[in-house]
Amino acid sequence: MKRKRGGVLAVVAAAAALATYVGIQTGTGGAAPTRAGDVTFPPASVAAATKAALRITHGKKLGGSADFLGVVTGGPADALTAALKPFEDATGVKVDYEATFSQQSILQTRIQAGNPPDVVFSSYPVQLQQLARQGKLVPLNGVVDMTAVAKQYPKALLDLGTVNGKLYAYFSIVNYHGLIWFNPNKYTGPRKGTWAQLTSWSQGMAAQGRTPWCLGIESGAATGWPAANELVDALFVRKYGAALATQWEQGKLKWTSPQVRWAWQTFGSIFTNPKMVAGGAAAIASTNFLAAGNGLFSSPATCFLLAQEQWYGEFAPALVQGVKPTDVAYFRFPSITPKYKDLQMVDGNQIALLRNRAQGKALVAYMATPEFETLLAESGQFLVPNSSVSHNVYPTPLARNIAKVLVSPRAQKVTIMVPSVLFPVPVTNQFFKDLTAYIQNPNQLDSLLRDMDSVAAASR
Amino acid sequence: MSPQLLDLVLGVTLIPLGLLAYLVATERVVGVIERDRHSWLRAWVWLTPSFVLIAGVLIYPLLKTLYLSFFDASSTGYVGLRNYKAIFSDPTLISVLKVNLLWIVLFPLGAVALGLATALLFDRVRYEKVAKAIIAMPIAVSFVAGSVMWRLIYTYNAPGTEQIGTLNAFLKALIPGFVPKAWLIDSRYNNYALILVGIWMGTGLATLILSAALKGVPRELIEAARIDGANEWHVFRIVIFPELVPALAVVTTVSVIAAIKVFDIVYVMTGGNYKTDVIATKMYSEQFAFQNTGLACAIAIVLLLAVTPVLVANRGVLRREEHA
């Protein structure tokens, strides 16, 4: 059946052939391409990781494959797959890492359709708890080295992956929240102390006509999260502590309560005031969170303080023209109620097992080991909560500092999860949306909080 | 040979061979069963492979969706018409319907009007082919690429700072005292901004179809009318337009259906936030964020029902064609 005519077909065929040739040349070539080619680890760490993998399978080569669905993409994904290579080499298991932003919805779809992956790397603790309760996850008690895990990972984080006394998920990578970033060359305010001190400095700046704070919350469908995770959550935790935060997460403390209201209002006292934040409401909502801190480095600086996670310090030099690593520094979120001043808030991604297959079990066990976590740390792409990983393995001074703070012996007691991550997913999404709306319409605070209450009630 | 190439070769060869074998084999059987060549069995047999695929991939899910729309969020409790009632009474959902209405009116209007205008204008220049290629090229652009492009255009920066977004920078250079606008965040503009993206992506098809139809208008008629002294508007209205009606009908139908089920543009650019939610994005968030399967299914059915007027109009066209 003729479908196309002569000359044009030749052109198209030639183009396709050329493209295919290029594709073959760059794409195939025997085994998996060195997509993780940029990532190299110290040979000693690789050897240690290989040994750890061998210990898990008792030296046996399992062969086969494991389907690993995860939310980590881009450069970090390359580091992750490189860190999995010692496991693949030692056990002969081919790990098929599938990365996607839509991990939450894809996971849901695949489970509902009876086609779950072996292992999942998820950023939604609440979704995993639900799945555990529904019996869709395999308990890890016989899979990972429980004594080691209990010793090396913060209890609060392990508790989040524990349902009915059994462990179903553990945190493999974390982000440190509630850090305030500044440019040491331009910032003249307090670098420790109380929130009240920071606020009075900010008001002083505002009086001089210079906006002290930067904020950018644009993030596609998740717009609003920096205001929630870094600010409202931090304010609440610093003022009211972990126990009350847990009540808030579980829906026992209402959004219209004076405590939650206080957190929103305190946030609003700064960020709905165009004198206190660069650009005002419209800029906040439409500035991408990655560009939010640009004002720290401009001449003259248009803002001086940015609340953001630990990775910002590494990103700023890459994101903004002319910024050097020495231009950016942080201090931890200032104290409000003295007895809560050391609480550190993190979120992160958990590993969970969905199918009871040998390959998946070995993979989950391998990823819990300090040797694997060391590789992740050495890549410079991740912060790991495993206390057996020395902070010296991180590649930059900034990362080493934060790691030291994170896994210090007291860390077991003071590490908690960022509250917004622990609400039911619809509540978290609504939180981001309503907070974004609040920034633009501060007088709607009460109706927005009532809206949050109704969404929270509906989601139980 | 790599596994992908193998699959490629297998797919491209086995499918036509398989279909041909199927047709030849069934032809023998049908030939035997029906003496009279003009039987309707043959038509159904030829359509069967397609219908099997369509049934599995479209009709079965449709029936399942219809069924689940009468149940609750976890699909365990029967709730009758509650989900449907919610759609027409919940104010959030009603505003979503309003946004879709905006799309249904403006998108076809924009695409068809621009398509017609460009078809008519380009017809009169020698470099018509190049111009049409430029207008139609967005068809080949994926939503991922398109969203990157249009973000670059709509980016907002606070007044007084460097404008990185093309539109803001352009308007600032053109209009003195222009205050940059947050095109995607500000609910006064964002729906129009998104519809503009849709029009950019969809006009090309309208231009190609209408241009082809335009070429089908007999030149003699146009020349005759011009010689008779009719002005351009007259020529268009009396001679050209009637010949374009069928093509216009097709383009409008396709545009309206696209506007009803628009999803990617909205999802990728704003996620449905700031009052840009449309039926399809709402359905997606009900299913995955709120995990309310029943409501999501009901919304999908409503979306389908919204297409009925289009179907009715099409039946009219078909009937007219029959009598032609």
Next chain:
Amino acid sequence: MILRRAGLHLAVLAICAVWLVPTASLVVTSLRPAALLLTNGWWHVLTSPDQLTFTNYRHVLGGGQLGRSFLNSLAIVAPVTVATVLGGAVGGYAIAWLPLRGDKIVLVVLVALLALPVQVTLVPVLQIFASLHLAGHFAAAWIAYTGYMLPFAIFLMRGFFRSVPHEILEAAEVDGATPLVACTRIAMPIAAPALASLATLVFVWTWNDLLVSLVYVGSGPDVAPMPVTITNLIGSQGQGQELLAAGAVVSLLLPVTVFLALQRYFVRGIAAGAVKG
């Protein structure tokens, strides 16, 4: 008169220039270093062209994943195009010219199905694939994409075939040709332009689709097509926009080439298919 001609050309050129802006901005952005993306607008390359660089392309093409994805995309899209065009041709011919009771209803159902949102089909269809052990394989994508596009394909080809004068086919049948022969030897060659148009559309739409491949085939490196891979160029914190731009341009090249090369068939093919409805 000259003024009118000048005005006409101005209008045409202005429209074309505006239309090209989005694409131009993407291509230029892909050639800029990452640090400049958030600093100033892409048109600054006009004043300082020395900022152009191929770094992003080097990052995106090195490592081979994009090359593999290209092959994956080809392996998915080519069979789908073949299947959809053939199915549409045979089906469209059947509805147009073979006697068929209830053909109007069939047509209305097909048009209705055009409006069905893909998302509702994901779980039920994935269930079917999972039970057939097809999930994660290209065959799942072949079946799914073909099924999704067949209503449009049949609708379009039926419209085209209705415009073919019936006398040609009747003459063939008088000469003793079976309907199958009449279809393949006579109708198909006539339909070549329409088939080319359909093939172009199906190729381009399937090549650019993200959601369906993501769900049925997954994002494993052995099977991920280009849209999946380039979306994943963005890291977990949203870094990598410059890589996304470069990846998007690479992904654009083949569909745009195919589209431009076959665009002239649109005129002939779509004309008959669309004009007669």
